[in-house]
Amino acid sequence: xxxxxxxxxxxxxxxxxxxxxxxxxxxxxxxxxxxxxxxxxxxxxxxxxxxxxxxxxxxxxxxxxxxxxxxxxxxxxxxxxxxxxxxxxxxxxxxxxxxxxxxxxxxxxxxxxxxxxxxxxxxxxxxxxxxxxxxxxxxxxxxxxxxxxxxxxxxxxxxxxxxxxxxxxxxxxxxxxxxxxxxxxxxxxxxxxxxxxxxxxxxxxxxxxxxxxxxxxxxxxxxxxxxxxxxxxxxxxxxxxxxxxxxxxxxxxxxxxxxxxxxxxxxxxxxxxxxxxxxxxxxxxxxxxxxxxxxxxxxxxxxxxxxx
Amino acid sequence: xxxxxxxxxxxxxxxxxxxxxxxxxxxxxxxxxxxxxxxxxxxxxxxxxxxxxxxxxxxxxxxxxxxxxxxxxxxxxxxxxxxxxxxxxxxxxxxxxxxxxxxxxxxxxxxxxxxxxxxxxxxxxxxxxxxxxxxxxxxxxxxxxxxxxxxxxxxxxxxxxxxxxxxxxxxxxxxxxxxxxxxxx
Numbered sequence: 001x002x003x004x005x006x007x008x009x010x011x012x013x014x015x016x017x018x019x020x021x022x023x024x025x026x027x028x029x030x031x032x033x034x035x036x037x038x039x040x041x042x043x044x045x046x047x048x049x050x051x052x053x054x055x056x057x058x059x060x061x062x063x064x065x066x067x068x069x070x071x072x073x074x075x076x077x078x079x080x081x082x083x084x085x086x087x088x089x090x091x092x093x094x095x096x097x098x099x100x101x102x103x104x105x106x107x108x109x110x111x112x113x114x115x116x117x118x119x120x121x122x123x124x125x126x127x128x129x130x131x132x133x134x135x136x137x138x139x140x141x142x143x144x145x146x147x148x149x150x151x152x153x154x155x156x157x158x159x160x161x162x163x164x165x166x167x168x169x170x171x172x173x174x175x176x177x178x179x180x181x182x183x184x185x186x187x188x189x190x191x192x193x194x195x196x197x198x199x200x201x202x203x204x205x206x207x208x209x210x211x212x213x214x215x216x217x218x219x220x221x222x223x224x225x226x227x228x229x230x231x232x233x234x235x236x237x238x239x240x241x242x243x244x245x246x247x248x249x250x251x252x253x254x255x256x257x258x259x260x261x262x263x264x265x266x267x268x269x270x271x272x273x274x275x276x277x278x279x280x281x282x283x284x285x286x287x288x289x290x291x292x293x294x295x296x297x298x299x300x301x302x303x304x305x306x307x308x
Numbered sequence: 309x310x311x312x313x314x315x316x317x318x319x320x321x322x323x324x325x326x327x328x329x330x331x332x333x334x335x336x337x338x339x340x341x342x343x344x345x346x347x348x349x350x351x352x353x354x355x356x357x358x359x360x361x362x363x364x365x366x367x368x369x370x371x372x373x374x375x376x377x378x379x380x381x382x383x384x385x386x387x388x389x390x391x392x393x394x395x396x397x398x399x400x401x402x403x404x405x406x407x408x409x410x411x412x413x414x415x416x417x418x419x420x421x422x423x424x425x426x427x428x429x430x431x432x433x434x435x436x437x438x439x440x441x442x443x444x445x446x447x448x449x450x451x452x453x454x455x456x457x458x459x460x461x462x463x464x465x466x467x468x469x470x471x472x473x474x475x476x477x478x479x480x481x482x483x484x485x486x487x488x489x490x491x492x493x
Contacts, residue, residue, distance in 0.1 A: 021394070028378065028395035037431035040381040301381075305392035 007126040008299055009115050010135035011176040019144070019177060025298035026145055026291070032069065033294060043072035043304055046103045051077045051093070052129070053084070053109040058264055058289060059129050059139070063106050066296035075102070090114060094121040104300065107131070112169075125303045133167050139263050140173030142295040144181065146288045147218055150259055154181035160212040162188040162244065163222030163271050166195045166233070170263045171222060175201055188212035190244065192233040209244050213251065218259045221246050221272050237270050247273045251282060259284055311469070311486040317444075317462055318483035326459040327356070330441055331363035333457050334410055343436065344408045345373040349425050350396055353413035355476040356443055360412060373407075375400035382424035398428070405433040410457075414472040416442040419453035444483055446470050 005018070032040055048067050052060050060076075067074045077093075084093060090109075097105065104125045107115045112132030119126045130136040144154070151157050159178055165171045165187055178185050179201075186204035187194055194205060206212035213219065224240060234240050251258060260272075260282040268274040277283055318326060338344045341364060348357025354376045361374045378396040411425055422440060429438060441457035446464045462470060462485065469488040475481050 025395050028381075028397055031398055032381070035431050036433055039431065041427065042381040301395070302392050 006303065007115070007119055007128075008137055008303060009119070009126065009128045011137045011140055011173045011180070012135065014137075014177070014180065016180050016182075019141070019181060022141055022295070022298050022302065023145055023148060025302060026141075026294040029069075029294040029297040029301075030291070032297070033290075039069050039071060041071045042301060043067070043070040046072045046304060047075065047101065048072045048104040048106065048300070049075040049077060049097055049102045050129075051097075051105055051107045051109075053079050053090075053107070053114070054130070056108055056130070058292065059108065059136075062289070062292040063127075063129060063138075063296050066293050066300060069293065070297055070300055072103075072300070090117065091121055094118050098122040098124070104303065127299060127303070130169055132169065133172075134169050135173045135176075136169040136263075137173045137177075138292070138296055138299060139170050140177045141299070142288055142292040143170075143174055143220065143261060143263070144177055145291040145295055146261065146284050147178075147183075147259070149287065149291070150284065151217065154178065154183040157183040157218065158186065158216045159183050159218040159220060160186045160188050160206065160216035161220045161222065162209060162212060162246065164193050164224045164233075165189050165198070165222065166193045167225045168222050171220075174220060175203070179203075186212060186215060188244070190234050190240070209246070210250060210253070213246075213254045213258065216258065218261060219246060221260065221262045223263070223265060223267055224271055226267070241270050245269075245271055245273065246276060248276055248279075251276070258282060261285065261288060263288070311471075311489060313484050313486050314468065315485045316482055317470075317485055318460060320481040323443075323481045323483065326443065327359050327363050330443075330457050330459055331360050331367060334360065334439075334441065335364060335368060337439070337456070338408050341368050341370045341372050343406070344410055345375065345402060345404065346410050346412055347375040347377050347400065347404075347425075347429065349411070349413045349421060350376060350378045351477065352472050352474055355474045356414055356472075357412040358476075360410075360441070373402040375402065375404075377411075377425055377428055379421060379424040379428055382428050384420060384424065400432055403433060404429065404435045406436050408437045408439060409435045410439045410441050412441045414443045414474075415470045416440075416445045416453075416455055416458075417448055417470075419449045419451035422453050423451050443472055444470050 032038055050063055102124055106127045106129050108129040109131050112134035114131050115126050115128040128137055161171050175185050188206040262285050266272055266277055346357045346361050348354035361372055365371045376399045378398045380393050380395050439456040442455045443459040445455055445458045445461050467488055469486050471484040471486050473480050473482050
């Protein structure tokens with residue numbers, strides 16, 4: 001880890017050697033998770049608070065499990081059961097948590113930039129667990145760990161990100177991380193779901209999903225974020241499925257080995273056929289979840305040395 | 309940084325003899341190789357363990373299981389460090405339950421590494437016994453830990469350091485007594 005890195009706010013600008021260090025460190029923690037007693041005393045005495053201002057199962061459980069496997073003390077905060085309901089601001093919440101001498105804060109927030117804001121109000125480390133439509137670095141790192149487990153090398157690997165890219169923090173973090181590591185990334189979605197910033201990323205873009213499948217080694221399928229579809233980005237879900245849904249027929253037509261990923265939660269039958277999601281021939285979706293705990297342990301470990 | 313060498317305490321031939329003697333002692337104490345397994349502590353302890361396993365195989369024509377332990381996650385100086393040490397892999401590819409585990413390291417000093425290794429081992433199961441073999445015991449224990457097999461006792465002062473060099477990672481096989489750099493003690 002870079003000498004001065006204290007927070008993990010995003011993967012934009014994180015150099016390849018740091019990403020590699022995180023992935024390597026996670027490998028050591030994967031071994032810990034396979035032990036009869038899968039717990040190490042590494043973060044004993046550290047206090048970590050999980051601030052979740054937005055619904056989450058995988059990420060929150062994964063962080064909590066990672067913290068417990070490292071013997072840290074954890075506090076969980078969710079908006080429905082906290083003073084935020086009474087109108088407390090993020091800054092006040094943060095300062096109160098700071099007053100309780102917390103070493104690290106894991107934050108998920110519907111507003112992009114919330115973790116960056118939080119960092120100014122607390123002394124501990126801040127880890128972004130997803131901020132609005134901006135970044136979700138730990139998800140991208142666990143995706144990269146999963147890809148590494150299958151393909152070994154990033155250089156020259158073709159990863160197509162398919163689906164609701166405009167709303168996806170997972171896509172953004174993966175684009176930054178994967179391109180830094182030397183993979184080729186392409187986007188595939190109906191035009192309204194490709195963000196303006198895609199021009200700056202300078203990535204190959206497919207508007208036909210069959211072309212994307214023919215090109216890719218890895219398909220990263222994104223959830224259609226129904227809760228963020230305030231405007232009409234496409235006419236109907238059925239039409240989306242017909243044109244962009246990943247189906248068995250489409251994969252078999254490509255007639256090659258392809259790795260299927262999805263950050264979850266899946267809208268079965270919309271962006272991805274239900275039986276494909278469960279087919280170990282293609283899908284590594286549950287490996288992603290397993291790797292998530294090891295990746296988060298690695299990040300907590302690497303950031304924890306600098307709080308003193 | 310090159311440190312001033314005060315004496316070469318064990319040379320290549322001596323090191324070979326020491327490994328041979330330690331291997332004999334281990335087999336003798338455990339009445340054969342039936343229930344023993346070796347676990348070396350990274351980095352150099354792992355290589356010493358590998359050599360002992362090879363030597364036992366030569367003497368007894370039986371290969372005992374070998375595991376490698378990285379104790380970084382169990383260190384007690386965690387809170388005093390600013391930068392995290394790089395983790396390496398632990399690899400214990402056998403069940404340690406009911407086995408006599410011979411824990412192997414190159415230098416025994418304060419005993420804190422061994423304390424960490426004992427904790428780490430316990431999360432893999434419940435061995436019948438854990439024995440400790442070290443190439444060099446340099447004294448200055450800070451914890452109540454005592455080795456079962458010692459290659460050589462070398463009384464040292466705090467301002468000195470023992471360097472074990474092994475061909476697996478260094479350019480020669482030997483044990484040196486060197487002056488510790490200022491600021492480390």
